[in-house]
Amino acid sequence: MRAVIVQRFGDPSGMEIIDVSHPTPEADQVVVETAAIGVGGVDAMIRRGTVADMLPVPAGLIPGSEVAGVVSEVGADVDVSWVGRRAWAFTGISGGYCAFATARVSDIAALPDELSFVDAVAVGGAGPVAHFALAHAHFGSADSVLVRGGSGSIGIATVELAARAGARIVAVTTSSQERGRRLGELGATHILDRTGAGDPHAPTHFDVIIDIVGGTAVPEFIDRLAPNGRMVIAGMVAGPVPADVGSRLLAGFQLSRSLATFSLDTIGNDAKDVVRRQQFDAVTRGALHAVVEDVLPLERAADAHRLMDAGQVFGRIVLAP
Ligand SMILES: NC(=O)c1ccc[n+]([C@@H]2O[C@H](COP(=O)([O-])OP(=O)(O)OC[C@H]3O[C@@H](n4cnc5c(N)ncnc54)[C@H](OP(=O)(O)O)[C@@H]3O)[C@@H](O)[C@H]2O)c1
Numbered sequence: 604m605r606a607v608i609v610q611r612f613g614d615p616s617g618m619e620i621i622d623v624s625h626p627t628p629e630a631d632q633v634v635v636e637t638a639a640i641g642v643g644g645v646d647a648m649i650r651r652g653t654v655a656d657m658l659p660v661p662a663g664l665i666p667g668s669e670v671a672g673v674v675s676e677v678g679a680d681v682d683v684s685w686v687g688r689r690a691w692a693f694t695g696i697s698g699g700y701c702a703f704a705t706a707r708v709s710d711i712a713a714l715p716d717e718l719s720f721v722d723a724v725a726v727g728g729a730g731p732v733a734h735f736a737l738a739h740a741h742f743g744s745a746d747s748v749l750v751r752g753g754s755g756s757i758g759i760a761t762v763e764l765a766a767r768a769g770a771r772i773v774a775v776t777t778s779s780q781e782r783g784r785r786l787g788e789l790g791a792t793h794i795l796d797r798t799g800a801g802d803p804h805a806p807t808h809f810d811v812i813i814d815i816v817g818g819t820a821v822p823e824f825i826d827r828l829a830p831n832g833r834m835v836i837a838g839m840v841a842g843p844v845p846a847d848v849g850s851r852l853l854a855g856f857q858l859s860r861s862l863a864t865f866s867l868d869t870i871g872n873d874a875k876d877v878v879r880r881q882q883f884d885a886v887t888r889g890a891l892h893a894v895v896e897d898v899l900p901l902e903r904a905a906d907a908h909r910l911m912d913a914g915q916v917f918g919r920i921v922l923a924p
Pocket residue numbers: 643644645729732751752753754755756757758776777778779782797815816818836837838839840841865866867868914916917918
């Protein structure tokens with residue numbers, strides 16, 4: 604079968620499309636014939652080789668962690684009624700960019716008939732991250748929210764979920780006015796530049812900050828938390844957070860502010876499954892948007908990564924085998 608591999612870490616030219624043997628499912632696994640493959644920020648970080656300390660992977664890996672398609676085979680311990688069903692699947696930190704992907708049966712979800720495979724991979728991973736990151740921040744509808752890094756699929760879902768829950772202030776950081784306009788259509792009330800400036804009507808401080816960007820500016824955004832404010836770091840697209848970040852919290856001791864990280868890995872499969880299914884249904888009703896920048900053939904995986912590296916992806920870019 605066809606698969607994309609990262610032959611050499613660094614720029615996207617180190618990716619190649621090759622033929623590999625058809626996978627055989629382990630006892631608790633399914634094989635999905637992929638129809639849509641999500642290209643995520645993590646895939647780009649792994650390909651660049653910049654997160655080798657955190658996520659050590661060998662050259663030659665097949666990148667990608669979420670796919671949608673039809674279950675074609677199941678392992679010995681899996682209910683055979685899965686065969687032929689449309690499903691979304693999490694493949695782990697690798698294994699997605701190929702014609703037939705394997706996933707544990709506990710990491711797949713059946714798709715509603717009305718939901719396209721492409722829309723499934725735009726929401727299946729990002730939507731639950733947004734939902735549980737907001738919950739981790741103890742978000743309530745009376746809170747003001749800032750989403751730092753609103754233009755990616757996690758940020759977009761966070762904006763929509765916060766707005767739909769009734770938050771009256773949902774600010775975002777973004778690099779362009781056009782992206783800000785689109786985020787406004789999805790529920791953002793205040794559009795800030797990447798430094799957090801640019802809207803004189805925006806509040807100076809927020810009850811909740813969901814940060815997908817990370818990087819050296821995190822301490823400055825800690826200073827944008829209101830008393831009792833909660834900041835949750837759910838991504839680090841701009842790189843690691845300074846090691847002495849705790850000193851900024853301690854400097855504001857009397858403000859009772861909190862900083863936390865959030866990873867979906869800490870959420871049980873059943874809870875993730877319930878939320879994912881609700882969100883898939885919400886997309887079919889138009890209550891949640893699957894925002895897709897483009898769908899490219901699998902052969903153009905390197906081009907998809909070039910678009911990611913150039914910051915030209917709003918929402919999700921998707922590969923189709
Ligand atoms: N917590 C979890 O369980 C979980 C699960 C999966 C992935 N992740 C993490 O989530 C991140 C990817 O999420 P995503 O796909 O939604 O994000 P993304 O699309 O890769 O990036 C989000 C947005 O951040 C802005 N941005 C990019 N570089 C920036 C920089 N240097 N400074 C400031 N803003 C910058 C860009 O928007 P503008 O150009 O509009 O500013 C970009 O669209 C990765 O860090 C990944 O590890 C976390």
